[in-house]
Amino acid sequence: MSLSDLSDVLKPVAEARGLPNAHYTSEEVFQAERKPLWFDTWAGICTASDVPEPGDARPVDFLGVPLFVLRGKDGVVRVFQNICRHRGMILVTEPRKIEGAIRCPYHSWCYSHEGRLVATPHVGGPGHNTHPEMKREEMGLMEVRAHVWMDVVFINLSGDAPAFEEQHAKLIDRWGEFDVPLYHGGADSTFTLICRTNWKLAVENYCESYHLPWVHPGLNSYSRLEDHYHIMEPEFSGQGTEVYRQIEDEDGMRFPDFPGLSEKWDTAGEYVTVTPNVLLGVQRDHVFAILLEPKGAGVTEEHIHLYYAVPEAPEGLRRKNAAQWRVVFEEDIGVVEGMQKARGAWGYDGGRFSPAMDGPTHHFHRWVAERLMRSEGALAAE
Known part of the structure; x- marks a missing residue:
């Protein structure tokens, strides 16, 4: 399904029409939204209050991407992809306290609260916990770019968005x-x-x-x-x-x-x-x-x-x-x-907007349409 023909949404509010039905009902469109509307910007996944104490961890399913949020021993809230770098096993299955290392339940590889790989039991054979070909410094957890504001934990999964303070400078100032x-x-x-x-x-x-x-x-x-x-x-x-x-x-x-x-x-x-x-x-x-x-x-x-x-x-x-x-x-x-x-x-046909009353709603429709069209190359990048 092409998402690029949304030109009616971009018209001035008095002439514009809303997003087509498929943008609310189609699983195909829902999947197509993931990167331009969610992964390429700053989206909220939980609150810092969900992990109030050092060692508190919480798994998050972010539109199919397994993540977990951890308040480290240093008090910093970090977000990691919720997979072991060995065979891709899920690490955190429920909200819990992690006092020591983050341990994979499959082969017991262990990670620090900062995401470093710190233990690889028997990786070089029984009784040998290292192997020259397995470089721990290259196999830490995949950290996701995160920022906490108004207690909300925002993430930018792609890593390509401007800094949160830059992208949301107007609201932060307001x-x-x-x-x-x-x-x-x-x-x-x-x-x-x-x-x-x-x-x-x-x-x-x-x-x-x-x-x-x-x-x-x-x-x-x-x-x-x-x-x-x-x-x-x-x-x-x-x-x-x-x-x-x-x-x-x-x-x-x-x-x-x-x-x-x-x-x-x-x-x-x-x-x-x-x-x-x-x-x-x-x-x-x-x-x-x-x-x-x-x-x-x-x-x-x-x-x-x-x-x-x-x-x-x-x-x-x-x-x-x-x-x-x-x-x-x-x-x-x-x-x-x-x-x-x-x-x-x-x-x-997507409905119409009152020029006097629906300005913010039309503004949001334009945000959606512009990002989707740009993802398909229908709009030149700004």
């Missing part, structure tokens, strides 16, 4: 006031939602506020449609509100604010997608990250994490906040699943 320690709320501040939809529909829905009055009536009751604005930059898009309302407990207690915030954040909140798959939200007293994990063309897992300005935010408020956001995110499931079902309609 949210510089949130470059402070973030404290994960713990077990009651993380949950996963299963959506029977293509991952792109989850992004499209998150990018825009147009649906608020009908899908999120509770949220819209105080943060109205007219209180929102669009955010569109090359590598991120979304929306913000000028009316963010803090939650309170029965005694009027609120979460502490992040330190040093400017007056803008007294009432504002912003919600953007860092393409391809990290949905972030910032407010004066907490932030959240949603990592989209595609499980095929038609199923997506949403992994939600909530963070606060202090290490032990009030437990009751944490639970109330998580429950409130869960309601909002669950309200979205029906619409993204409904759009997925509709992609089976013959003759649907």
